[in-house]
Amino acid sequence: MDLFAPESYRRATALHRSRYCNGCGGAASGWLSWLVNWLIPDTIWGMDVTEACNIHDWQYSTGRGKARADLMFLCNLLILCSSGSRWIFPLRALRCLTFYLAVTMFGRRFYGRKIAAKVRRHVRGRG
Structure with a gap:
């Protein structure tokens, strides 16, 4: 199933993508990473959504x-x-909406951090 993605994402190597992409959830560490991964899983009712998060x-x-x-x-x-069972799709769609609302409400903080990190890497000559 083809997902919407910028051409730069499609052309990027796995190593280059790994600098910016970490699946669903934030880039927390320690015990906080367990909590974040529990609250924001990489699956929605059994469907892997890691690629959308990346x-x-x-x-x-x-x-x-x-x-x-x-x-x-x-x-x-x-x-x-939508590529899975049509019977469970309504539950998955609700969870998709929850993920979307979470990033619209709380994602501003991470949006700014990712851009700042990119600028720092570029200034140091690694971007």
Whole structure:
């Protein structure tokens, strides 16, 4: 199933993507990472949505617009969840909406951090 993704994401190597993408949830460490991963899993009712989360992380790192990245995230989540059982799709769609609302309400903090990290890497000559 084809997901919406910027061309730069499609062309990037796995190593380059790993600098910016970490699946669903934040980049917490220690005991906090366990809590974040428990609260924000990489699956929605058994459907793996890691790729949608990675594309969303990539878009946050490029700084091309938070609202657009968030909306594309919702579309990608729905695309992934629609490929499974039609009986469980309504539950998955509700969870997709929850993920979307979470990034629209709380993602601003991470959006700014990803852009700042990219600028620091570029200034140091690693970007």
